Amino acid sequence: MNKINQKLQEDKKLLSIYFSAGYPSLNDTVPIIENLEKSGVDMIEIGLPFSDPLADGPTIQASSTEALKNGMSTNVLFDQLKDIRKTVSIPLIVMGYFNPILQYGVEAFCKKCQDIGIDGLIIPDLPIDVYNDQYKAIFETYGLINVFLITPQTSVERINFIDSISNGFIYMVSSASVTGSSSGFGDEQTAYFKRIANMKLKNPQIVGFGISNNETFTQATQYAKGAIIGSAFIKFLTNNNLEKIDEFVTNILN
Amino acid sequence: MNKINQKLQEDKKLLSIYFSAGYPSLNDTVPIIENLEKSGVDMIEIGLPFSDPLADGPTIQASSTEALKNGMSTNVLFDQLKDIRKTVSIPLIVMGYFNPILQYGVEAFCKKCQDIGIDGLIIPDLPIDVYNDQYKAIFETYGLINVFLITPQTSVERINFIDSISNGFIYMVSSASVTGSSSGFGDEQTAYFKRIANMKLKNPQIVGFGISNNETFTQATQYAKGAIIGSAFIKFLTNNNLEKIDEFVTNILN
Amino acid sequence: MSYNINDKGYYGEFGGAYIPEMLYPNVEELRQNYLKIMAKPSFKEEFDQLLKDYVGRPSPLYFAKRLSDKYNTRIYLKREDLNHTGAHKVNNTIGQILMAQRLGKSRIIAETGAGQHGVATATVCALMGMECIVYMGEIDIARQAPNVARMKMLGAQVRPALSGSRTLKDATNEAIRDWINNPVDTHYIIGSVVGPHPYPDMVARFQAIVSEEIQWQLKEKEGTSKPDYVVACVGGGSNAAGAFYHYLDDTDVKLIAVEAAGKGVHSGESAATSALGREGIIHGSKTLLMQTNDGQITEPYSISAGLDYPGVGPMHAHLYASGRAEFISITDDEAMVAGLELSKLEGIIPAIESSHAFAVLDQKTFKTDDVVVINLSGRGDKDLQNYIDYFKL
Amino acid sequence: MSYNINDKGYYGEFGGAYIPEMLYPNVEELRQNYLKIMAKPSFKEEFDQLLKDYVGRPSPLYFAKRLSDKYNTRIYLKREDLNHTGAHKVNNTIGQILMAQRLGKSRIIAETGAGQHGVATATVCALMGMECIVYMGEIDIARQAPNVARMKMLGAQVRPALSGSRTLKDATNEAIRDWINNPVDTHYIIGSVVGPHPYPDMVARFQAIVSEEIQWQLKEKEGTSKPDYVVACVGGGSNAAGAFYHYLDDTDVKLIAVEAAGKGVHSGESAATSALGREGIIHGSKTLLMQTNDGQITEPYSISAGLDYPGVGPMHAHLYASGRAEFISITDDEAMVAGLELSKLEGIIPAIESSHAFAVLDQKTFKTDDVVVINLSGRGDKDLQNYIDYFKL
Ligand SMILES: Cc1ncc(COP(=O)(O)O)c(C=O)c1O
Ligand SMILES: Cc1ncc(COP(=O)(O)O)c(C=O)c1O
Secondary structure, three states, X not given: OOHHHHHHHOOOOEEEEEEEOOOOOHHHHHHHHHHHHHOOOOEEEEEEOOOOOOOOOHHHHHHHHHHHHHOOOHHHHHHHHOOHHHHOOOOEEEEEOHHHHHHHOHHHHHHHHHHHOOOEEEOOOOOHHHHHHHHXXXXXXXXXXXOEEEOOOOOHHHHHHHHHHOOOOXXXXXXXOOOOOOOOOOHHHHHHHHHHHHOOOOOXXXXXXXXXXXXXXXHHHHHOOEEEEOHXXXXXXXXXXXXXXXXXXXXXXX | OOHHHHHHHOOOOEEEEEEEOOOOOHHHHHHHHHHHHHOOOOEXXXXXXXXXXXXXXXXXXXXXXXXXXXXXOHHHHHHHHXXXXXXXXXXXXEEEOHHHHHHHOHHHHHHHHHHHOOOEEEOOOOOHHXXXXXHHHHHHHOOOEEOEEEOOOOOHHXXXXXXXXXXXXXXXXXXXXXXXXXXXXXXXXXXXXXXXXXXXXXXXXXXXXXXXXXXXXXXXXXXXXXXXXXXXXXXXXXXXXXXXXXXXXXXXXX | OOOOOOOOOEEOOEEOOOOOHHHHHHHHHHHHHXXXXXXXXXXXXXXXXXXXXHHOOOOOEEEOHHHHHHHOOEEEEEEHHHOOOOEOHHHHHHHHHHHHHHOOOOEEEEEEOOXXXXXXXXXXXXXXXXXXXXXXXXXXXXXXXXXXXXXXHOOOEEEEEOOOOOOHHHHHHHHHHHHHHOOOOEEEEOOOOOOOOOHHHHHHHHHOHHHHHHHHHHHHHHOOOOOOEEEEEOOOOHHHHHHHHHHOXXXXXXXXXXXXXXXXXXXXXXXXXHHHOEEEEEOOEEEEEOEOOOOOEOOOXXXXXXXXXXXXXXXXXXXXXXXXXXXXXXXXXXXXXXXXXXXXHHOOOEOHHHHHHHOHHHHOOOOOOOEEEEEEOXXXXXXXXXXXXXXXX | XXXXXXXXXXXOOEEOOOOOHHHHHHHHHHHHHHHHHHHOHHHHHHHHHHHHHHHOOOOOEEEOHHHHHHHOOEEEXXXXXXXXXXXXXXXXXXXXXXXXXXXXXXXXXEEEOOOHHHHHHHHHHHHHOOEEEEEXXXXXXXXXXXXXXXXXXXXOEEEEEOOOOOOHHHHHHHHHHXXXXXXXXXXXXXXXXXXXXXXXXXXXXXXXXXXXXXXHHHHHHHOOOOXXXXXXXXXXXXXXXXXXXXXXXXXXXXXXXXXXXXXXXXXXXOEOHHHHOEEEEEOOEEEEEOEOOOOOEOOOOOOOHHHOOOEOOHHHHHHXXXXXXXXXXXXXXXXXXXXXXXXXXXXXXXXXXXXXXXXHHHOOXXXXXXXXXXXXXXXXXXXXXXXHHHHOO
């Protein structure tokens, strides 16, 4: 069973952390992952940096740009991660835009992920129909879960459809906005969280966008299985040593 | 008999000098006229300064502008000249653009000229037909000779017509160019001078434009009755005291 | 009463050719030939073809809905701003370059204020491969830099006029001087309905295409070729002459000529000729002009280089004296506000000259069903810096 | 083979909608409605009316005699430079603002490179009274100052894109981000035939008026609606798409797409996508783009802000891959020289983007009786400072 599915069966609210590989320094990737697991994080999304990350906010974009400057690339990342499963056992997801993956070759990319022990992919700009028509079989061959997003604007039919083709969790975008932009959830979002919870989807939902502290984590996970933190963690990395990751996670969870 | 006609009967080549009234200093008008007569000049054209002297070159325009700044105006000029005939007996011609004269009132202007003892007018932008239709009678009433211009481009018919309506001299523009622009006469101009001389007009011709020294004065008067110096004299005034006018005139005549 | 020119070259009292003898052959040659040449089918054909394919005519007559709503009347804009080079000026320069060719001229001179006429002249000279010298006041060179650059790109020589107020009036003096110095090979393309006869008439005829088009365009849109009002700004008066031309004798159509009041009609910094001027002679024509008691021509002022002229063409002097047209003066401030308003309401940035015409909307009340045609004589690209500075955008 | 879009939103291999889920409702709403809305008579009527009265269409097809003489062929210029706001861009923004209204949107965003699309968008927003935010690369803001000023005059907010190369690509990223953040009330007016389906097709259809007019105009002038060549520059490719549209399936008509080679195709400072690009995803579309081996999008360079884009629209990717169009790269220097030549020979100062198309005349020999239509996509007013600096005028 895929590590993601195992994790989703645990009877707890899951904390997932996103960071851009190669930031703050090129070789921070592995230490960050290890520190995150040690601090009690449930799942990690490793960002493959892209020059034009149009679904990301300024914080993540800046970290991507920096990572690229540091020398990060698809090959470098795979190389850094080649022994990751010797030390890390929580689910690992690679999150990246489609173009670098396409240039690497989708199948080669998936195979490499499997070799390394990656459990899933999030490719925000890979459309569902293209995935279904061209890539689903490949993902399955290499045992990768593809994670789809929904937003407050996604129609009920489309949510049901996405649920039907998902086999891990649904990435539930808290608000229709790029990462890092809102602070705290309002009535509208809570209503949205409830609405989705009431749909009783077969896939659990993990909330992303706008989660930055214990309060928003608690709000987000009241109705959902877990939550993802991105920009807030990157801001933390900008200002703190890797050894302090522990503190960041502790603050979120308590 | 008008002083101009008298002068034209003298058996000599005539030197006429133009200057802008009120330049270099407001009250230089009378001293300049007196000095010119004393130096042996035959005729004087007193320029009534105008803000937009479009037939004049830069030297005369600059002197006009300066004169206006100094406070020159039609009234001031008339006032300066009111006793001129007590000291000066050579022909005096006022040269000015039509607008200031029109604003003064053409008849009032002519009357005032007669009172003072002005003998003629040169108004470069007063068209012949307008003069004939509207102003000829007035000029005659006040005994003023109106001087017309011809240029190398003026047709034979038009020259004959101008000759027929003139009763003093014809102002023969040496070349079709604004004042102060050429230096020395070439074959073309000499041919033009000869051509006009051969027409045996009833009015003598006085050449203007481009005369600056003894050489050009001699060339111009080879075929014509006289010549007018403007820009060269103004340049002289810019750099010399009025007492030196004598030297200027001597240089031209010898 | 006729509002058009008579066979002596006068509009009522105004007009004529008050020129030095040195210009006589030039002007006379033109006078004798201009109507004959314009009447030739080959001339008409070439003129019309260039207006269509090169200039982009007909310029639209655009119903300005949001502006009409705001002022509660029916406002149409005659879109001379869409012409090649960005103003009505090119209608005239196309006509005159064809005229110059037929007169056998090889060298073209022009004066310019806003630079629009200079650009329009440089443009047609490039088109026809003719030498082009443009005189422009030193002050105008500074405040209309984009147009200076355009003239240079087009291969024209721009010569600064350094005398007087160093604006349009002085550029005109310089151009006339050049013409005096070059009487044989040179044609002087005057940019407005000013100067000695036959210029005012010739330029008005070339610009008359504006009202010719308004007539049929309005017929299409409103079922009648007659608006209630035609409004146009007046520097020398060529765009107004063009917009008024076919309505001159039709007194059902009210004509409004808009002059630049600068910092206020009586501020001493103004170019409101009808309000401040008296009959006199400027640039070879008897007309209204701003002058001292003494007959010295006054230095005008307007924020708009194209209206910064102390006279008006003789047609306009006559329209004023006869009461045929209403003359309204608009200050710098009023014009700028009107220009910004047009930009924000209709997405059209007008030349500051044209903005003066639009400012009339705030000065005068029109009836709900009045059809008001405003001549949008040019676009504001050349004036951007002025707008920016003025509004601190 | 078809050169137009298929019902899945692809031109051959290229196109599609590679968008994050956050954009899905917006794009899907548009996809479901755009053809229906465009087919409505009331839409067509309003579109056509505005193109005529507001934009000034038809834009002339002008026979450039002196240029034709020089290159010994028959050259026609399609005069998109005469459109209101000075380029072809407004054809599309008029169409899209009407689309946005019918989709019930109240807020408009746009990206811009040269500023022409930004101005065209700000213009139609003013016309319709809609809020307008334009994203523009910080570098482009500096090199296209006049257009920035125009947008402000028109009431638009210009927001600098500070990331990446700070040019068009980054402005597009910012605009997409804005759209993600404002999914309900906002319509994103993309300025070229790029972006996710249905944008490339919708923009191409709005620009298709260009070749529609060329057809009947050429018929009038040459007795045939088919030129031998149609030449257009390609940034994203909208003016080329418009000029090619009605000739796509008529292979008698040769199509030439001109890209910006910057300081040389292989200089490292270039925007010659077809020469340097590979298939990939940019701004929601699968197309040719300049990228590293790793799939990072390369920062392009061209002296012309409007061509300074690392991709081309999917239609052009297909025209290139299929060989239907010939692709030619033109350096900065070649373009500048061609721009000056057009100014001096025809009195028309082209946008530097368009100058690239004219530079083809020096690269390729046409037959004496070839009819070559060059799309003069915009006028050079916005580029004067660049021309001045380059030629030290
Ligand atoms: C756009 C525009 N409108 C009006 C004028 C004023 O000229 P006229 O009064 O001859 O139309 C100018 C002069 O340059 C101009 O550029
Ligand atoms: C005048 C002009 N031509 C061409 C372009 C390039 O755009 P496209 O390739 O979409 O026509 C631009 C872009 O701003 C432009 O302003």
